[in-house]
Amino acid sequence: MGSRASTLLREEEIEEIKKETGFSHSQITRLYSRFTSLDKGENGTLSREDFQRIPELAINPLGDRIINAFFPEGEDQVNFRGFMRTLAHFRPIEDNEKNKDPTASEPLNSRTNKLLFAFRLYDLDRDDKISRDELLQVLRMMVGLNMFVSQVLRMMVGLNMFVSQVLRMMVGVNISDEQLGSIADRTIQEADQNGDNSISFNEFIKVLEKVDVEQKMSIRFLH
Amino acid sequence: MVLFLDFNPFDNLLCILLGISFTVWFTLLLVFIIVPAIFGVSFGIRQLYMKTLLKIFEVSGNHWAFLSFLAIIAKEPTSLEEEIKEIRRSGSNRDLDSASEFEMSDIFYFCRRGVESIMDDEVTKRFSAEELESWNLLTRSNYNFQHISLRLTVLWGLGVVIRYGFLLPLRVTLAFTGVGLLVVLTSIIGFLPNGRTKNFLSEKVHLMCYRICVRALTAIITYHDSENKPKNGGICVANHTSPIDVIILASDGCYAMVGQIHGGLMGVIQKSMVKACPHIWFERSEVKDRHLVAKRLSDHVEDKTKLPILIFPEGTCINNTSVMMFKKGSFEIGSTVYPVAIKYDPRFGDAFWNSSQFGMVSYLLRMMSSWAIVCSVWYLPPMSREEGEDAVQFANRVKAAIARQGGLVDLLWDGGLKRGKVKDTFKEEQQKLYSKMLVGTQEDRSRS
Numbered sequence: 001m002g003s004r005a006s007t008l009l010r011e012e013e014i015e016e017i018k019k020e021t022g023f024s025h026s027q028i029t030r031l032y033s034r035f036t037s038l039d040k041g042e043n044g045t046l047s048r049e050d051f052q053r054i055p056e057l058a059i060n061p062l063g064d065r066i067i068n069a070f071f072p073e074g075e076d077q078v079n080f081r082g083f084m085r086t087l088a089h090f091r092p093i094e095d096n097e098k099n100k101d102p103t104a105s106e107p108l109n110s111r112t113n114k115l116l117f118a119f120r121l122y123d124l125d126r127d128d129k130i131s132r133d134e135l136l137q138v139l140r141m142m143v144g145l146n147m148f149v150s151q152v153l154r155m156m157v158g159l160n161m162f163v164s165q166v167l168r169m170m171v172g173v174n175i176s177d178e179q180l181g182s183i184a185d186r187t188i189q190e191a192d193q194n195g196d197n198s199i200s201f202n203e204f205i206k207v208l209e210k211v212d213v214e215q216k217m218s219i220r221f222l223h
Numbered sequence: 224m225v226l227f228l229d230f231n232p233f234d235n236l237l238c239i240l241l242g243i244s245f246t247v248w249f250t251l252l253l254v255f256i257i258v259p260a261i262f263g264v265s266f267g268i269r270q271l272y273m274k275t276l277l278k279i280f281e282v283s284g285n286h287w288a289f290l291s292f293l294a295i296i297a298k299e300p301t302s303l304e305e306e307i308k309e310i311r312r313s314g315s316n317r318d319l320d321s322a323s324e325f326e327m328s329d330i331f332y333f334c335r336r337g338v339e340s341i342m343d344d345e346v347t348k349r350f351s352a353e354e355l356e357s358w359n360l361l362t363r364s365n366y367n368f369q370h371i372s373l374r375l376t377v378l379w380g381l382g383v384v385i386r387y388g389f390l391l392p393l394r395v396t397l398a399f400t401g402v403g404l405l406v407v408l409t410s411i412i413g414f415l416p417n418g419r420t421k422n423f424l425s426e427k428v429h430l431m432c433y434r435i436c437v438r439a440l441t442a443i444i445t446y447h448d449s450e451n452k453p454k455n456g457g458i459c460v461a462n463h464t465s466p467i468d469v470i471i472l473a474s475d476g477c478y479a480m481v482g483q484i485h486g487g488l489m490g491v492i493q494k495s496m497v498k499a500c501p502h503i504w505f506e507r508s509e510v511k512d513r514h515l516v517a518k519r520l521s522d523h524v525e526d527k528t529k530l531p532i533l534i535f536p537e538g539t540c541i542n543n544t545s546v547m548m549f550k551k552g553s554f555e556i557g558s559t560v561y562p563v564a565i566k567y568d569p570r571f572g573d574a575f576w577n578s579s580q581f582g583m584v585s586y587l588l589r590m591m592s593s594w595a596i597v598c599s600v601w602y603l604p605p606m607s608r609e610e611g612e613d614a615v616q617f618a619n620r621v622k623a624a625i626a627r628q629g630g631l632v633d634l635l636w637d638g639g640l641k642r643g644k645v646k647d648t649f650k651e652e653q654q655k656l657y658s659k660m661l662v663g664t665q666e667d668r669s670r671s
């Protein structure tokens with residue numbers, strides 16, 4: 001029998017999530033249905049494997065970093081509240097929210113919080129600083145392994161695929177560690193203001209002050 | 224002693240009544256179902272049944288609060304390159320002529336795409352039954368409907384009684400009759416010498432038994448464009464939703480089936496079928512040998528006296544909302560391909576076989592206790608591989624034609640993702656695209 005999604009989500013919970021995240025009632029029930037369809041173990045929480053089962057996410061070069069954003073420090077399971085709290089960062093900013101009471105706590109989808117989400121993707125060790133090494137590692141994730149390394153890996157996986165793969169990789173793009181290194185150096189040079197050779201969150205905000213974060217880090221719902 | 228005397232007349236009466244009802248039952252069965260199946264005619268009973276059901280749904284449908292589960296979010300169709308350039312342009316401190324090689328804002332693209340796929344992706348939803356917009360009085364289709372009124376509960380209860388008390392036993396009887404006749408008659412025909420008579424009889428027997436099975440499922444099928452029906456020496460390809468697809472196609476034409484030999488009842492049926500006409504069954508070990516498979520298939524299509532082959536190139540059951548990647552094996556053989564599109568109407572019962580949720584037997588029981596299986600079959604015009612087209616391109620062309628006709632979404636994703644992981648090469652393609660953006664601008668810099 002199909003899972004009876006909304007009968008398991010109580011009205012009070014929906015109200016609480018609404019207040020915390022700003023999603024509407026129907027959006028919450030829809031995302032709950034999505035949550036339960038991803039939850040193969042049917043235990044009310046998602047593990048990293050549940051996320052990795054989504055093919056479009058598995059082929060995203062930063063897929064693992066994005067999955068990591070859902071799991072608080074040291075935890076392996078995320079419940080529906082945590083799931084919604086993270087997704088809330090991508091809610092579009094509505095006009096009537098911009099003029100709200102400044103003393104109220106900042107909504108999860110504010111410009112600052114969207115930037116914080118992106119910052120945390122770079123900040124691998126969660127020390128609130130992006131070091132040169134961390135930047136290099138993330139760059140490497142985005143451009144892929146060196147041809148040589150992926151060839152070796154593929155040899156280890158299956159020899160019969162070797163020939164076609166080598167041929168394919170020969171027309172590919174190869175970016176050396178030196179090239180990435182100089183990109184990282186340039187980036188830190190431009191962003192670093194206090195001379196500690198790493199990028200803090202405030203320096204990060206400054207670099208991206210002109211970027212249309214509100215639009216580029218928002219996902220529009222159809223209903 | 225007195226007690227026994229009291230029971231005797233009742234016993235007799237009971238036996239007589241049972242005897243009469245069985246006889247009536249079987250006569251009705253014979254006249255209204257089996258005889259028409261043999262001759263391929265129809266009394267129109269099933270069409271009448273379908274119309275009545277629709278009326279009832281209409282009457283009950285308006286009182287329901289429903290949630291529709293179509294696309295949740297708006298996805299922009301922009302490419303990686305376009306979008307990253309846009310992000311860079313909006314935040315650029317430099318002048319627009321010297322394009323930067325890397326910006327910290329590049330990460331936004333991957334972030335958003337990743338979270339979009341977490342909220343709604345194109346693949347995982349193809350492997351579970353489609354969700355309906357309103358309820359069709361089957362508990363199994365009741366996903367998220369609130370507000371069940373008394374009237375509907377009563378209707379649903381009546382439905383349960385009719386479906387399990389009357390329809391299911393009837394259908395099971397028919398199924399056993401159909402399968403039993405198939406096994407027995409094909410074995411008998413197997414004794415005949417090869418020739419015109421044998422082929423003719425084999426054809427008739429196969430058609431008759433499949434038609435009985437069609438009635439066993441109360442399948443109401445509409446065939447379109449029958450002038451394009453597959454001919455000898457050709458390969459018929461169709462989208463795959465359930466094992467019932469075979470019954471639906473084979474009750475309207477004769478095909479050579481392809482598949483792996485199973486054990487148990489399936490194996491018995493397969494072995495007796497192949498006695499009457501040449502189907503292509505493989506041992507489990509042979510299935511992995513692609514050359515052997517290709518050789519046997521091409522040998523078969525070269526012999527013009529043999530029936531067209533029926534193949535489902537997706538390799539697995541999909542939930543009938545989309546068509547997934549076609550495996551190129553059948554498109555390499557070089558014979559004419561006859562595409563067929565099959566679209567089920569989910570209002571009467573969902574035909575999708577979710578093999579991770581149900582075994583074959585429980586699946587068939589679910590099918591036989593639904594209202595009906597209603598579907599449309601379109602025979603598309605035959606296609607051949609064109610000059611300069613390789614097997615993959617040909618397969619995609621056929622897939623697009625089937626998707627268009629059946630109103631299904633055409634996906635490039637592999638149906639094998641139901642069980643397996645996606646290949647690393649797809650991630651590497653994304654990485655390559657992004658790398659080109661970094662390296663490409665480096666080349667511009669060195670030139671200037």
